[in-house]
Amino acid sequence: MQKNSERTLADGTRISDLINLETREVAMRTLSDPELYELEMERIFAKTWVFLGHETEIPKSGDFMIRDLGSDSVLVARDKDGVHVSLNVCPHRGMKISTLDCGNTPAHVCIYHGWAFKPNGDFIGAPVEKESMHGKLLSKEQLGLKKARVAIYGGLIFATWNIEGPSFEEFLGDAKWYFDTLWCRTDKGMEVLGPPQRFTIRANWKTACEQSASDGFHVLTLHRWLSEVGPYRKPGSEGGGGDLTPEMYGSEVYTAHAHTMRCIELDRKIRRLTGKDPSELSVKEKLEALPPPGVTQEMIPELLRNLSEDQLKIITWRPPQVGNFFPNGLFEFVYIPTPDGVVGVMALHAYVPKGPDKLEFVNWILAEKDTPPQLKATMLRLGVQLLGTSGMVEQDDSDTWPHQTIAAKGAMSKHITLKYQAMYETGKPEGWPGPGDVGDGFTKDDTQWRWWQYWHELMTAES
Amino acid sequence: MLQNLLEPTPLPPSVRANRLAIGSPEYNEILDFLYDEAEMLDNLRLAEWGELLTQDLEYNAPLRHTRSTAQFDQTYIRTVQHLHESYGSMMMRVKRITDTKSAWGEDPPSRVKRMVSNVRVYKTDKADEFKVESYLLVTRSRFDFDYFDLIPCVRYDILRRVEGSLKLARREILLDQVVIGTPNLGIIL
Incomplete structure (x- = not known):
């Protein structure tokens, strides 16, 4: 069975074929290949800590800004507990939660079907609470925005999807x-x-x-x-x-x-x-x-x-x-x-x-x-x-x-x-x-x- | 306090009652100025363009933000901006292109058309100064690329009469894009 590390691109090229570790050369192809790009989003941007901004951009509780963590839009928001980073996508039907660049709000309400979320990504509820629009199969705890792990260092905000991965200090x-x-x-x-x-x-x-x-x-x-x-x-x-x-x-x-x-x-x-x-x-x-x-x-x-x-x-x-x-x-x-x-x-x-x-x-x-x-x-x-x-x-x-x-x-x-x-x-x-x-x-x-x-x-x- | 230092001097208001009629002699003179300026810049007559600037020039291009309709006035950001120039820094931009062999961002130069329209002219509190609003649509073509970068914006200018000639004393450029769609603002708007 082929090892993951030997994963090949569609034309049979191995990633290791693109880089010559002895002569310190990198094939130009790496600078535009769409297949590599998709792999980079998974293997680099979903794995490492990524810089998103500075905490002085959102000084007050409720302040938020929309940033990119790799190829995903994320909500970077502050509440009384600190700065949180969550996927800016509604877990209901996939609409972008916030279409603005920044602002201040205690609740992020999806304009599509009205599901609402706290600045920390927790699910508040859907409209018409008594009719249970979000159904009964999943609990409210399971319906929050997907949350990233956050590190603040010298005021710089970093986040990663690699929840169990290396600490930010290890990464630095x-x-x-x-x-x-x-x-x-x-x-x-x-x-x-x-x-x-x-x-x-x-x-x-x-x-x-x-x-x-x-x-x-x-x-x-x-x-x-x-x-x-x-x-x-x-x-x-x-x-x-x-x-x-x-x-x-x-x-x-x-x-x-x-x-x-x-x-x-x-x-x-x-x-x-x-x-x-x-x-x-x-x-x-x-x-x-x-x-x-x-x-x-x-x-x-x-x-x-x-x-x-x-x-x-x-x-x-x-x-x-x-x-x-x-x-x-x-x-x-x-x-x-x-x-x-x-x-x-x-x-x-x-x-x-x-x-x-x-x-x-x-x-x-x-x-x-x-x-x-x-x-x-x-x-x-x-x-x-x-x-x-x-x-x-x-x-x-x-x-x-x-x-x-x-x-x-x-x-x-x-x-x-x-x-x-x-x-x-x-x-x-x-x-x-x-x-x-x-x-x-x-x-x-x-x-x-x-x-x-x-x-x-x-x-x-x-x- | 800090904001006042970071931001440019506010522009005077556009007062409807002070508007110059389209086709009046002064309006026509100002329209000529804007057309001539566009021609100079399109044809890289940059040193000549520099002579149109006053020594106290302020030239800036705010950032834009996508905000809700109710917060439309907060869509302009004048602390960090795309451009925030004085006469000295503007002339450095000119010299970089005219006096070096390595202004690579614009060498070879883009082919640019500056299309000026919707020109409105207002008298101001100062007898020798006019506030001029114009739309500007810039098309920018680089190398053999088969697309144009489009840079639509509104300009708010202060033109001042100095020894009989009009000069540019102040320009604010409000770009439509939040994320600018051209690789740099190495061209003058």
């Missing part, structure tokens, strides 16, 4: 040590500055997500404008510029479940701001010279209190600035040079799969709750100008992914391979106190290759 693994430095560094935590931007790209979700796993190389060419006229233009390099290689040095972290990050070195910036050798400065002095995005001088004692000595070392040397959380989340906590000094931008993305050839790009812009209002406004403007729908950086990405998706259909090109063969050869940088696999120096492909290794592991796992 070594990445948590680093993510704590971004999402759990201040006393009050972060907040969204508004609802997310949303737009559709005719591309497979993996084109965006394999890039989100810390692809450094693409910045050099696809985002070259940053150094031609953009914020990374060097003084005196009028129009010429074009060299982003200094931004490509640092550490790259990749963890067992394919959460990865680029920890970009701050030494040059700190040297420029203080005129001193960073190695002669204390952690506190470095934080004061260049606080993380959204953090002010007044908030620095909180960081010193909330983070370990080792974590403080990382965030003042090579802080995580861009990276992903598998399968479809991305973070950008970046330090952007502007004429008025370095301004931080804090953004989270989800690349929601919408079929083999379509994804929805969801972009949240955040700040620390205690970030002063004027700085929040500056961070928001800069975030909108660089990222998301109209972002001068990310509009180049959104125009690239559709071409990869189309190419993945060609009789010849679907057999071309994506290559991840630039490898770190020296291991962790000296004195690196953080966990996980860590590369040192110029960006490489190891983070993205880890993404595909974990994709392969999940897609061939015994279920």
Whole structure:
């Protein structure tokens, strides 16, 4: 009998045939195949924890918003007990329960036959109680919305259908040590500055997500404008510029479940701001010279209190600035040079799969709750100008992914391979106190290759 | 307080009694401005378009939400938006296209038609400023794709007369889609 892990596609191809673990290559076909897409929805999006939004989007009891957990619409709602995630489909006849984007209500009533549900998904009742419209075969307890398992971490809402599966902490693994430095560094935590931007790209979700796993190389060419006229233009390099290689040095972290990050070195910036050798400065002095995005001088004692000595070392040397959380989340906590000094931008993305050839790009812009209002406004403007729908950086990405998706259909090109063969050869940088696999120096492909290794592991796992 | 800082300056109201008659000389001048602007943008005369902007420009495109009929006024979101530009950031967008060789999101450029209609002009409290409402239907064609991206929207503009010429001082773009159906807003609306 054939093992699950050797499940074949209709033409006899095994999933393992699509990825060469020795030469670090992936067949292009994976970027558009409808059969693989269906398997991904079952084996990845119904199994892992998936990022849905931020709890500050629904601050009050009764607040709700509609999001996507893989290919399913879900109701994300708050009651006095916390945040709940339920399938946004009526168990009666399959109508979508809420057709709105968000709102506040103590009862979600299906417009089709009137069945009603609490924010936590429990069945309240059907109209004409005495006539027992829902029958007597099933109890009310059995007629609630299908509920997902929820985890809140640093205000981020994650959910999974894998009720008995690994805990959220297990899923994060070594990445948590680093993510704590971004999402759990201040006393009050972060907040969204508004609802997310949303737009559709005719591309497979993996084109965006394999890039989100810390692809450094693409910045050099696809985002070259940053150094031609953009914020990374060097003084005196009028129009010429074009060299982003200094931004490509640092550490790259990749963890067992394919959460990865680029920890970009701050030494040059700190040297420029203080005129001193960073190695002669204390952690506190470095934080004061260049606080993380959204953090002010007044908030620095909180960081010193909330983070370990080792974590403080990382965030003042090579802080995580861009990276992903598998399968479809991305973070950008970046330090952007502007004429008025370095301004931080804090953004989270989800690349929601919408079929083999379509994804929805969801972009949240955040700040620390205690970030002063004027700085929040500056961070928001800069975030909108660089990222998301109209972002001068990310509009180049959104125009690239559709071409990869189309190419993945060609009789010849679907057999071309994506290559991840630039490898770190020296291991962790000296004195690196953080966990996980860590590369040192110029960006490489190891983070993205880890993404595909974990994709392969999940897609061939015994279920 | 925070909301005021995050959101753009509110537009003046459209007062029916202050409406300029269709076909009046000032209405025609403003219609010319909108048609000429569309022609410049459709033909990538971006530097020339930049000269139509005032230094205090505010240019924004709110998010939209699907809400119930009773909550229609809550369907516009002006904190996080799709665009929220100043003169400086708008000119950076222009320079990215005119002065680099790597504005890949619009190089090669889309073929775009900006169809302007339903133009209504209102006098405002300021003698040199007009509030102008127009519908805009944008068709965008990229590469050899056999479909068009459609971007229907309403624009609320403030046009200001500066040394005899009309300039764009304020624009708010209300898009119809909650989930924008074009891969980016790398084109100017």
